[in-house]
Structure formats: structure tokens, C-alpha cells
Amino acid sequence: MSTVTLEKNGHIGILTIDRPKALNALNSEVLKDLGAAVDAVEADEDIYVAIITGAGEKSFVAGADIAEMKDYDVAGGEAFGLRGNDVFLKVENMTKPVIAAINGFALGGGNELAMSCDIRLASEKAKFGQPEVGLGITPGFGGTQRLPRIVGVAKAMELILTAKTIKADEAARIGLVSYVYPAEELMDKALELANAIAAQAQVAVRQSKKCIRQGIHLDMASAVALEAKYFGECFATEDQKDAMNAFVNKEKLNGFKNK
Numbered sequence: 456m457s458t459v460t461l462e463k464n465g466h467i468g469i470l471t472i473d474r475p476k477a478l479n480a481l482n483s484e485v486l487k488d489l490g491a492a493v494d495a496v497e498a499d500e501d502i503y504v505a506i507i508t509g510a511g512e513k514s515f516v517a518g519a520d521i522a523e524m525k526d527y528d529v530a531g532g533e534a535f536g537l538r539g540n541d542v543f544l545k546v547e548n549m550t551k552p553v554i555a556a557i558n559g560f561a562l563g564g565g566n567e568l569a570m571s572c573d574i575r576l577a578s579e580k581a582k583f584g585q586p587e588v589g590l591g592i593t594p595g596f597g598g599t600q601r602l603p604r605i606v607g608v609a610k611a612m613e614l615i616l617t618a619k620t621i622k623a624d625e626a627a628r629i630g631l632v633s634y635v636y637p638a639e640e641l642m643d644k645a646l647e648l649a650n651a652i653a654a655q656a657q658v659a660v661r662q663s664k665k666c667i668r669q670g671i672h673l674d675m676a677s678a679v680a681l682e683a684k685y686f687g688e689c690f691a692t693e694d695q696k697d698a699m700n701a702f703v704n705k706e707k708l709n710g711f712k713n714k
């Protein structure tokens with residue numbers, strides 16, 4: 456039995472962190488299962504977009520597992536941090552776009568998992584925060600790095616240094632999530648967004664994601680040079696020829712070949 460399930464809905468792969476008794480807290484087993492589930496999504500050519508969500512009514516992911524961490528020594532803590540970061544980098548660098556459908560608590564490692572995804576949607580019930588300094592630790596699965604990149608340094612400082620929890624509307628206001636929906640609409644809205652992406656030319660979608668993910672770490676001149684490279688590579692695809700010929704000939708293109 457895996458603690459992360461993968462279900463398919465058309466071209467969308469839905470990954471559910473399924474450990475509701477512990478509010479989907481990330482222990483070593485969940486991290487291992489999440490890594491394996493991401494590999495399965497990558498290997499499945501029929502999946503174009505992934506959605507990550509949490510099982511149960513209450514929680515997306517309530518953080519790294521505190522019971523597992525509590526007796527770690529320095530080396531154990533660092534190793535756990537590296538393990539989580541490896542999996543979250545794998546999520547972030549997935550060739551396919553990943554949407555977080557945040558259905559409840561997204562605390563500590565939960566907020567960090569959401570931030571590894573490309574787009575975040577939240578239920579009105581969702582709550583966000585990095586409570587680590589209240590537990591005597593720093594955020595350990597990328598929070599000190601991704602939060603300031605998403606919401607800015609001062610807001611990340613405030614959230615991390617006070618350990619405070621914020622509601623979904625505040626998360627939207629500061630740009631941590633893109634949209635907030637009533638709980639019962641969240642998954643439909645996530646599927647709607649995923650299908651809007653799945654309807655595009657997938658080579659171009661993946662080249663665009665790769666370019667954003669890699670370019671953000673570069674200086675502007677190197678980043679736009681990288682963009683030119685990925686832009687150029689798109690001209691080797693049938694989709695580019697088909698779509699541009701259809702436009703020029705005023706014809707309607709009937710879907711993409713994704714090659």
C-alpha cells in the first residue's frame with residue numbers, strides 16, 4: 456500500500472498524499488512514495504499535467520513528520536532535509552506542469568511541497584505557514600529559498616520568523632496561491648486548469664516550463680539566450696508547423712500531435 460496514490464483523469468495525473476490520520480504529514484515513507492509517484496507520472500506519456508493534493512477533508516500536508524524528526528541528531532536532521540529537498544526538486548523539475556490543489560493545512564513541509572509545484576490553487580479552508588521556528592528548527596524542505604522567491608524577502612521573513620499561520624485569502628493576496636475556491640469546487644477548478652494546459656502543444660508547454668525554471672536562476676542575458684535556444688528547438692516540431700500553417704491559412708487546427 457502506497458501512501459501516495461496516482462489516479463488518471465484523461466491526460467491529467469492526480470497524486471494524492473494519503474496519510475489522513477497524521478494529516479498527511481511527510482515521513483520517510485511518504486517522501487519515498489512521492490518520489491516514486493513522480494517517477495511514474497514522468498514515465499507515463501499519456502499524462503500531460505499533474506495535480507498534487509491531500510487526502511481527507513482537513514489537510515493538504517501538515518508538514519514533515521514531527522514524531523519521526525524529534526530524536527534526530529545533527530547528521531540525521533541534515534540527511535532528512537536532503538531527502539525532502541531531493542523529492543521536492545524532483546517535483547519542481549518534472550518535465551510536466553504540476554498544480555497544487557491545496558485542500559487544507561499547508562504547513563511547514565506542506566507549504567514547501569505546494570511551493571515546489573508550478574501553480575497553486577487553494578480551498579477556502581486552506582491554511583498556510585512555516586511553523587518551524589516554533590519547533591526549534593528552520594524550514595527544511597526549501598522554504599527559506601522558495602518562499603522569498605514567491606512572495607518577496609520581507610513577507611517571507613515575516614512568515615518564517617513569526618511562524619504565523621495565514622488563511623487562504625491572505626495567501627492569495629500575497630501571491631502564494633493564484634486562486635481560492637469553495638472546498639467542493641477545488642478539484643474541478645484544478646482539473647479545468649490542468650485541461651487548459653493539456654489542450655496546448657505539449658512540447659512547447661514543457662520547453663516553456665523548463666525555460667522558466669532554469670532561467671530564473673540565471674542573469675538576464677544568459678536567461679534570454681536560453682529562451683532563444685528553447686524557442687528555436689520548437690521549430691523542429693510538427694505542432695509548430697501545423698499551428699502556424701493553420702493560422703496563416705485561416706484554418707482551424709484540430710488538436711496537436713505533441714511532437
Ligand code: CAA
Nearest residue numbers: 477478480517518519520521522562563564586594595596
Ligand atoms: N507530524 C506528525 N504528526 C502530525 C503532524 C506532523 N507535522 N501534524 C499533525 N499530526 C498528527 C497529530 O499528531 C495527530 O495525531 P494523533 O491523532 O495520533 O494524535 C493527528 O495528526 C491530528 O492532528 P491534531 O489532533 O493536532 O489536529 P488539529 O486539528 O487539532 O490540529 C494542526 C491541526 C494545527 C495542523 C496541528 O496538527 C499541527 O500543528 N500540526 C503540526 C504542524 C507543523 O508544525 N508542521 C511543521 C512541521 S516541521 C516541518 O515541516 C519541517 C520542514 O520544513 C521539513
